[in-house]
Amino acid sequence: MKSLLHCLVIRGLRDGELIHGDNFNLFAAMSALEIMDPKMDSGIVCRYYSIDEAIENGVAPIPISPDSTIDVQCTIDIMDHLLACKAAWHKGHSLAQTVFSCIYLLRLDRTVSHALLHSYCRVIRATCKAVVSVVSDARTHEEEDPFTMTYGLPLNSDGDEKCLSMLNAVEETISRQLCACKATSSKRRVSEDLEPLQSNPNLEEGFCKALLCRLCFRKNFFHVLACMKRPQGRGLELVRKHIASCMLELESILKSAEFLRSCFGESCEDDIDNKTTASGHEPIGFDSMLNSRLSAPTPPRAIKILSWKKAVEYFVKLLYDFDVICSYLLDPHLESLLRFAVQFQKSQPDLVARSHLQLLLVLDGKLYGRDPIFAVIIKAAALPEATKNHDIQNNEYIVQLGQLVMNLIKILCANVAWQRRKLGKILQDWHVIYVQLELAFRNEFGEVSSSSNDENICMKIFQHILLWVEEQTYWIACRFLTLGLELELYSVSEYCMVYWYTYAVLIKLAEKTHLKVAVSYDTDACCFEE
Numbered sequence: 001m002k003s004l005l006h007c008l009v010i011r012g013l014r015d016g017e018l019i020h021g022d023n024f025n026l027f028a029a030m031s032a033l034e035i036m037d038p039k040m041d042s043g044i045v046c047r048y049y050s051i052d053e054a055i056e057n058g059v060a061p062i063p064i065s066p067d068s069t070i071d072v073q074c075t076i077d078i079m080d081h082l083l084a085c086k087a088a089w090h091k092g093h094s095l096a097q098t099v100f101s102c103i104y105l106l107r108l109d110r111t112v113s114h115a116l117l118h119s120y121c122r123v124i125r126a127t128c129k130a131v132v133s134v135v136s137d138a139r140t141h142e143e144e145d146p147f148t149m150t151y152g153l154p155l156n157s158d159g160d161e162k163c164l165s166m167l168n169a170v171e172e173t174i175s176r177q178l179c180a181c182k183a184t185s186s187k188r189r190v191s192e193d194l195e196p197l198q199s200n201p202n203l204e205e206g207f208c209k210a211l212l213c214r215l216c217f218r219k220n221f222f223h224v225l226a227c228m229k230r231p232q233g234r235g236l237e238l239v240r241k242h243i244a245s246c247m248l249e250l251e252s253i254l255k256s257a258e259f260l261r262s263c264f265g266e267s268c269e270d271d272i273d274n275k276t277t278a279s280g281h282e283p284i285g286f287d288s289m290l291n292s293r294l295s296a297p298t299p300p301r302a303i304k305i306l307s308w309k310k311a312v313e314y315f316v317k318l319l320y321d322f323d324v325i326c327s328y329l330l331d332p333h334l335e336s337l338l339r340f341a342v343q344f345q346k347s348q349p350d351l352v353a354r355s356h357l358q359l360l361l362v363l364d365g366k367l368y369g370r371d372p373i374f375a376v377i378i379k380a381a382a383l384p385e386a387t388k389n390h391d392i393q394n395n396e397y398i399v400q401l402g403q404l405v406m407n408l409i410k411i412l413c414a415n416v417a418w419q420r421r422k423l424g425k426i427l428q429d430w431h432v433i434y435v436q437l438e439l440a441f442r443n444e445f446g447e448v449s450s451s452s453n454d455e456n457i458c459m460k461i462f463q464h465i466l467l468w469v470e471e472q473t474y475w476i477a478c479r480f481l482t483l484g485l486e487l488e489l490y491s492v493s494e495y496c497m498v499y500w501y502t503y504a505v506l507i508k509l510a511e512k513t514h515l516k517v518a519v520s521y522d523t524d525a526c527c528f529e530e
Contacts, residue, residue: 055110060110061285064284068197068199071198072211073281074284075117076277077281078102078104079120081286082124083311085276086099086127086128087310088305088306089128089147091306094149095151095153097291101287101290106290108122115169115170122166125160126160127222132147132150134228134356137355137359138410139410164222167219174197174215175212176194177197177204177208181196210259217246220243221242223238224319224322227239228322229356229359232369233330240323240327250316250319253278276306318352320347321349325344330368337361345419367409373402374388374402376405382464395440397433401469404426408426408472420480420484423476427473437465437466441459444458445458463519464520467516468516
């Protein structure tokens with residue numbers, strides 16, 4: 001039958017023609033799931049169909065090995081691979097295919113007897129929860145939708161608030177073991193009751209140091225995330241101290257790689273840059289495709305996890321971005337804030353850093369969570385400080401202007417491609433609010449020359465704000481054009497036109513800025529009294 005059909009097809013079909021059935025057309029063929037294709041059929045690349053099946057097949061044993069030396073080595077490999085997974089997640093891959101590809105995290109209750117692994121996994125889960133919370137609150141995850149999707153994974157669990165106390169207890173034990181192996185023979189008798197980390201005394205000190213730097217990094221990084229969330233920038237000074245500690249621990253982690261690779265006398269130098277562990281060995285307890293069978297939203301295709309070295313480099317860059325955020329002095333002047341946000345984007349910060357920046361700048365409808373937006377507008381429009389409590393702030397168009405200012409700040413914290421699209425839309429909103437404010441100004445004051453003192457104050461506030469809105473509109477237009485150049489969106493033939501528009505916008509921006517300064521000098525000569 002097959003050969004007959006084949007012969008008929010060869011004789012009857014010409015180039016470009018397809019066999020068409022009543023219930024199966026080209027659209028259905030293009031949309032169909034290709035069975036046994038690794039790129040389309042998630043089942044073909046799955047080794048196990050459930051977590052329990054993977055555990056029964058010894059994928060994530062507890063204890064990891066009856067040999068304590070191998071157990072410690074494998075635990076360090078798990079820590080390193082989780083670091084690489086977390087970096088891959090931060091870069092936009094799904095949580096189900098990165099961090100929670102670790103079966104130990106999926107069944108955390110099984111690790112209770114392994115204090116070192118249990119405490120580390122708990123901190124990992126707590127930091128994941130903290131990052132998801134920040135990105136969700138900042139609402140910058142539209143650009144990377146999979147980031148905050150938890151796929152029904154066990155991200156929330158009771159007892160995670162005690163993760164640091166567990167980690168501290170393990171850290172203290174390993175510190176004592178390190179001191180014991182360094183002690184002289186006379187002092188070693190005092191520590192005879194302390195069980196060594198593993199059975200090989202020649203490797204004890206190296207393993208203790210390798211574990212301590214990884215535990216300390218994870219602890220300090222957790223503190224960084226916790227302190228960054230404190231409102232009004234109250235934890236920024238403390239964050240910088242933890243960042244410095246994290247940097248030192250990352251250096252120690254890098255230095256431990258040579259020791260870990262030499263432990264078993266094996267050389268992996270040829271391919272070490274592509275490995276996800278410092279030792280170069282494959283970690284135990286991971287299956288990146290397991291969740292694709294258990295959770296429908298999980299992407300079906302396998303992903304490539306970052307190498308261990310690139311993961312360390314990523315966290316160095318992330319901590320540097322955090323440090324830049326903490327170095328900002330929370331200047332109440334909007335102009336300084338916008339300049340800082342634009343400059344910060346030049347270092348290409350990732351989603352996590354930009355989310356923390358946004359929550360620092362705008363919180364509860366206020367700048368830095370403390371300064372009312374109207375007071376910020378008053379300062380930006382070069383009005384006297386006394387006008388910040390004026391009743392004009394309740395005007396509906398002034399309220400809308402405040403919303404536009406907050407939206408502008410949030411947009412500047414997005415990635416540059418998404419930022420440019422939003423700036424193109426908000427540019428029209430700023431023009432509309434200018435027209436509405438101008439109409440409201442004319443309707444309320446008209447051409448009346450003689451008016452009360454309070455009306456004079458309102459009129460001058462309106463004049464200042466109108467001038468500032470016009471100036472800010474030109475600033476947004478300039479930023480929109482500049483981003484097009486940075487993103488290389490213009491063809492060579494369009495450069496002349498783009499430069500002409502940029503020149504025209506900058507000239508207008510300079511004119512409005514100088515006019516605002518001149519008007520502010522004139523206003524300062526007047527006495528603003530309520």
